[in-house]
Amino acid sequence: MQSTPNPDLLSPFSEALTKFAYQGFQQTKSLFSFAHKNISDRLTNTVIPSRQDMTSPLSPELLLKLQESRSQLCEIDWEDAQKGIYPVEVLFDSFLPDFLRYYPEMWLDLPKIWSRLQRKEYQSFADDIEKEGYPGYYLQNFHHQTDGYLSDSSANLYDLQVDILFNGIADGMRRRILTPLKEGLTTFSSVPAYQIKVLDVACGT
Template sequence: MLDNLTKLTYQTFQQSKNYFGLAHKILSSQLRNLVHPTVVQMSNASPEVIVKLQNRLNQLLEADWQDAQKQIYPQSLLFDNSWEDFFRYYPMLCLDLPQMWERITQNRYQDFSPETYQEGYPNYYLQNFHHQTDGYLSDLSANLYDLQVEILFGGAANPMRRRILAPLKHGLQKFQGLPPRQLRILDVACGTGATLKLIRAAMPQASLFGTDLSPAYLRKANQLLCQNPGELPQLLQANAEELPYLDNYFHAVTSVFLFHELPASVRQTVIEQCFRVTKPGGVLIICDSIQMNDSPDLADMMDGFPKMFHEPYYRHYIADDLVERLEKVGFQDIEIQVHFLSKYFIAYKKEG
């Protein structure tokens, strides 16, 4: 009876986040029509697609619940939400909308404020991804990012992130003879630390590492991860094309929502780097957007996504063969999973 009540509470909690995301989209659309009526809108999804999306969401939430029941991660993660950040940053998100709409109407996709430091970054990274003010290079962007992603996915971002935890723990079983603190896990492009926070909850004694190009996002990650019990992950500013670690160092490497924001050649380089730093027998887990061959029924939505949210490399990504890329560098036993709007590649490096 208690489990049923808890499950109902979880479903209600997730549904409330979904409703909030919908309410925000309606509000922002009405405000946009008043301020910038010429901003292009993405075509409405058909009723059939909406039903399919709702079914996919329900399946995701059921998988999330079941993994918590299997004790892959604590049940408390199901209800984890930073309400303090929400009340602090949601007004700022609304205030930032006019600047975002201005960039959309003027097709300004590499627009940064004068005080934003841009030296040393690859050109492909200097983008207003999602039309964000200052791209990934300001504290404002870092503070708003998680809220924006939750709204985009209707509250399903963390349930999608948590789908890496079961294959991660499974992939590390071959190293179970090691003391837990000797297990080393790297999260590439860790952003605000959301994925590392989940990994820490599931594996409280593992040694965690994270890299990201953005100092602002790493500052935000430190703020987030300092709130959790356990050893603080070691965070470094680094380009995923040149990971600053020894060969064969990590038992597992993860990357969440990175690859659709990389040009094709860079995707290959990052995979090569992930292979290099993974120990023989170790596992790489990539979580990213679904691709066209997974969901042809969502083709219209995927076609509209890169323009609506300024994702300049997305169209190539959704047709890219990441399995071929993984096999090319030596990964094997590649498993693919799809949950809601995300796709997962689980790949192993051959043991010596």
């Protein structure tokens, strides 16, 4: 007679395994981001030695604090998924296709970034980029990246750059708005969902 697994026993094991996979996924992204920044910074400092005088290493205490904050954020991200704020699957949204497509382009853009750094060019755009009507804040080469905010290709690179900048936890940081947003929407529980409008106001950093 074949026995049937008890789902009540499998559920805690499955949850623990999924959490372990999530932690491993985030740790891999963190280590990769750190390695990328270390290599790219070394190359930049080699090409532009004066850049070394503009930066200073973080103290061990601050590095430890940053690591603790990142771990806390990952734990909150996991807990919110367990509460049903968003599906657990969201935690594993595959970034691989975009990564494989745009990561090589980040390296190809690096020599252009070096050139803009050396020439102190902060508002350099291709001739076909439409610049009319934008506030001055947007007419910059953020991170000295080609075309700043103003082209599709630069937007794709910027999104990946931000994730690397924040050690692979950018999506988790963005999801922090979902819990208070979902709680706030309970005020309108009597209003049909199709009548509810949410205004997303971009405010920069």
